[in-house]
Amino acid sequence: MAAPESGDGNNGAARMVTLISSDNTRFEVEAAAASLSQTLQLTILDGGGGGGDGIPLPNVDSATLSKVLEYCIKHAPAAANGGAPNATAVDRAELERFDNEFVNIDQSVLYSLIMAAHNLEIEGLQSLVAKKVADMIKGKSPMEIRRTLGFPDPTPEEQAEMNAHMLEYGWAYE
Amino acid sequence: MVYFPDEVVENIIGFVKSHRDRNAVSLVCRTWYHIERLNRRSVFVSNCYAVHPERLHVRFPRIRSLSIKGKPHFADFDLIPAGWGAKADPWVESCARACPDMEELRLKRMVVSDECLKRVACSFANFKSLVLVSCEGFSTNGLATIATNCRVLSRTRKLEDLGTGSFVRGYNAGAFILDYIGDDGLRAVASSCLELQELRVFPANTRLEERTGVTEEGLVAVSLGCQKLISVLYFCGRMTNTALVTIAKNCPRLKSFRLCILEPRTSDAVTGQPLDDGFGAIVQSCRGLRRLSMSGLLTDNVFLYIGMYAEKLEMLSVAFAGDTDNGMIYVLNGCKNLKKLEIRDSPFGDAALLAGMERYEAICSLWMSSCNITLGACKSLATSMPNLNVEVMTEAAWSIDEADEEANNAKRVEKLYLYRTIAGPRDDVPGFVTVL
Numbered sequence: 001m002a003a004p005e006s007g008d009g010n011n012g013a014a015r016m017v018t019l020i021s022s023d024n025t026r027f028e029v030e031a032a033a034a035s036l037s038q039t040l041q042l043t044i045l046d047g048g049g050g051g052g053d054g055i056p057l058p059n060v061d062s063a064t065l066s067k068v069l070e071y072c073i074k075h076a077p078a079a080a081n082g083g084a085p086n087a088t089a090v091d092r093a094e095l096e097r098f099d100n101e102f103v104n105i106d107q108s109v110l111y112s113l114i115m116a117a118h119n120l121e122i123e124g125l126q127s128l129v130a131k132k133v134a135d136m137i138k139g140k141s142p143m144e145i146r147r148t149l150g151f152p153d154p155t156p157e158e159q160a161e162m163n164a165h166m167l168e169y170g171w172a173y174e
Numbered sequence: 175m176v177y178f179p180d181e182v183v184e185n186i187i188g189f190v191k192s193h194r195d196r197n198a199v200s201l202v203c204r205t206w207y208h209i210e211r212l213n214r215r216s217v218f219v220s221n222c223y224a225v226h227p228e229r230l231h232v233r234f235p236r237i238r239s240l241s242i243k244g245k246p247h248f249a250d251f252d253l254i255p256a257g258w259g260a261k262a263d264p265w266v267e268s269c270a271r272a273c274p275d276m277e278e279l280r281l282k283r284m285v286v287s288d289e290c291l292k293r294v295a296c297s298f299a300n301f302k303s304l305v306l307v308s309c310e311g312f313s314t315n316g317l318a319t320i321a322t323n324c325r326v327l328s329r330t331r332k333l334e335d336l337g338t339g340s341f342v343r344g345y346n347a348g349a350f351i352l353d354y355i356g357d358d359g360l361r362a363v364a365s366s367c368l369e370l371q372e373l374r375v376f377p378a379n380t381r382l383e384e385r386t387g388v389t390e391e392g393l394v395a396v397s398l399g400c401q402k403l404i405s406v407l408y409f410c411g412r413m414t415n416t417a418l419v420t421i422a423k424n425c426p427r428l429k430s431f432r433l434c435i436l437e438p439r440t441s442d443a444v445t446g447q448p449l450d451d452g453f454g455a456i457v458q459s460c461r462g463l464r465r466l467s468m469s470g471l472l473t474d475n476v477f478l479y480i481g482m483y484a485e486k487l488e489m490l491s492v493a494f495a496g497d498t499d500n501g502m503i504y505v506l507n508g509c510k511n512l513k514k515l516e517i518r519d520s521p522f523g524d525a526a527l528l529a530g531m532e533r534y535e536a537i538c539s540l541w542m543s544s545c546n547i548t549l550g551a552c553k554s555l556a557t558s559m560p561n562l563n564v565e566v567m568t569e570a571a572w573s574i575d576e577a578d579e580e581a582n583n584a585k586r587v588e589k590l591y592l593y594r595t596i597a598g599p600r601d602d603v604p605g606f607v608t609v610l
Binding site: 111114115118126127130131133134135137138139140141142145146149150151154158161162165166 | 176178179181182185186187188189190192195198199200201202203204207
């Protein structure tokens with residue numbers, strides 16, 4: 001995924017940064033890709049992450065980070081074009097295909113991605129995973145949604161509160 | 175345990191668009207309830223008397239778009255006298271106070287005065303769209319106020335605006351057509367609009383002797399050519415069971431099927447039989463059917479089919495149909511998702527009405543006019559069901575005599591409208607309406 005050469009700034013080769021997962025795996029990746037993360041972008045702009053330093057990401061394990069970077073590398077060129085106003089239809093279709101395939105994953109992986117996208121503030125990925133969850137819950141009842149998402153059953157108190165809402169509102173607003 | 179930060183939940187809910195799904199999402203847990211209500215931009219109130227405007231604004235403080243329905247649907251057939259209610263004023267007032275960022279108002283079957291339109295024009299700085307459907311009470315002056323005061327799209331819907339038969343090419347999503355297009359015109363639609371999802375054919379002239387109109391053949395042609403049809407509203411002069419069976423087979427995706435044969439109790443044009451089997455085929459084939467309006471000669475059998483097959487049915491309109499109480503009872507027992515039931519000129523009586531007692535908690539509204547129900551049964555419903563408003567409309571000479579209860583209870587109720595509400599009895603009841 002990440003090229004071994006380590007560019008040192010502005011002299012031609014793409015600048016590389018190193019990210020360190022919670023389980024201490026090092027990922028070298030182009031700064032442009034890592035900068036899709038708003039959180040990382042500031043550090044990288046300040047010159048961080050280069051050489052032997054690396055940026056530690058204590059909340060993201062290596063499996064998840066690898067997946068996140070797969071997304072970032074794929075989307076970095078389009079993002080560099082300012083949301084890709086000049087992208088061809090083919091490019092857009094290819095990204096869409098990639099996205100659909102990308103979230104076709106186990107729920108546990110999806111949840112890790114959701115948290116990583118949130119913590120790293122990767123806007124496109126946040127939307128992608130949120131949309132995936134939304135698609136999973138469409139057409140379902142509240143209880144089915146809880147089960148689908150693996151929420152524990154509500155406490156009796158919470159259930160009573162929801163029942164009250166349902167009595168009052170479940171039907172008044174279509 | 176799975177835990178999503180609020181911002182994540184907000185993102186997820188942002189992709190849940192339909193009101194139905196939003197309602198489900200809001201009942202998942204306490205956190206989701208609050209995040210959903212604070213992020214709801216658009217609300218649809220199916221009955222203006224079901225909830226107080228203030229309450230709506232407390233729950234959804236950031237709405238931009240509000241749709242409200244007023245009078246019962248049969249108002250479209252002149253069954254609701256003038257002055258019945260459903261004024262838009264309290265809603266507009268409340269929006270003006272609570273929600274100055276409102277951008278869109280959609281009102282259906284409501285009374286909208288010029289004064290009310292003026293309030294709309296002056297209260298919402300970013301107002302973009304006013305949609306009035308089957309509304310009354312305003313003049314062109316009122317609309318002019320809106321037009322001069324805000325950048326607004328103002329649409330009032332009248333039949334004349336719906337397009338004419340000669341203008342059908344290019345309609346894919348929906349075609350609104352007048353029936354002088356004839357069956358040949360519909361054949362043209364069938365061959366040129368293969369993606370058509372919604373078809374509405376209205377009568378250009380309702381006087382029977384002057385009608386040419388459309389028949390079962392036109393609808394069969396459309397069902398064959400446009401198999402993606404989801405919604406049909408069809409006014410016609412004649413129909414057959416064979417045609418309905420064919421339509422049911424061709425268009426299993428139908429969610430809404432409203433057939434209006436102009437002359438009541440018209441039988442199968444070929445066999446002279448009731449149309450029970452034809453409508454039975456519709457409910458049996460179209461498993462996603464949510465809305466059904468029936469007409470023609472219909473016996474209790476059709477209700478048996480509906481109760482048996484129409485699991486997802488939410489709104490049923492019945493006119494001049496059925497033989498005994500059983501008809502209505504089949505529907506009440508069978509259709510677990512029924513929200514609106516409206517019946518006119520049918521022989522259902524107290525036994526049928528009271529058989530649905532437990533169902534009316536889940537049903538949004540029930541309308542019955544020119545049936546066989548008595549004041550006693552309506553009173554008994556009202557007493558047992560505190561969450562329902564039970565309103566009866568009486569003929570002019572008819573009064574509730576407090577002295578003789580037994581005689582009162584035996585009196586026939588011409589019109590009954592009952593609906594669930596959290597707002598309690600309404601405070602604008604006209605003289606000809608009694609709230610029990």
